[in-house]
Amino acid sequence: MDILTPKIVDITAEGLSLSGDLTGDELGLADTDVSIRGTVAIGLDLRAIERTFYVTGVVEGTAIRQCVRCLKDFDDPLAFSLRVVYEREPKAPVSASKRDDGRKKKTATPPEVEQDEPNDDLYYFTGDQLELAPMLREQLILASPMHPLCSEECRGLCARCGKDLNEGPCHCAVDQTGSPFQVLRTMQEKLRESGSR
Ligand SMILES: [Zn+2]
Ligand SMILES: [Zn+2]
16 A cells, blocks of 8 residues: 555554655655655554544654754754644545445444544545545644754854854954854944945
8 A cells, every 4th residue: 555645445443554754755845845865754643533533643854954054954864743633635536535424423433533623634535545645734834943953052154254164164254253143243334234225
């Protein structure tokens, strides 16, 4: 079975476990989304309660990110858990929902599953299988830091000459007060001066 397109008939209340290693291409990740080194390991548990499919799982791998300070690519360990819900697209064609009419049982409340938790992202499906790739792609993007740093201590680039200060001080640092705060302050003053005129 394809891990990314499980058939809903295979997802029962007992659950269906899926796991595999997937490339960024298989997950539909564009270069602008997240770059994956090699593959990501994905382990998912799917459970059907009534007509709702609960998906929990973990994603582990290595992302290649660009440091916002020094602009270098670096390997960023990736590990997060996800918890989402799939429901049939409200206006599904009649033919698609016929299949499992036999076990329709609308009145029962799902046992021991917290419904509608705010952190359960909701996805829709049509037809007879779930499309997990768009969900995984979105979760991978959501799990990405807004401002990736190769290291908390990254010194970044010199605002003046562009040298990577992790590799050592540049000549500007000798001439000037080397502190990045000084550079920032000077920039702010310049901005303020030009703004007030
Ligand atoms: Zn950096
Ligand atoms: Zn410099």
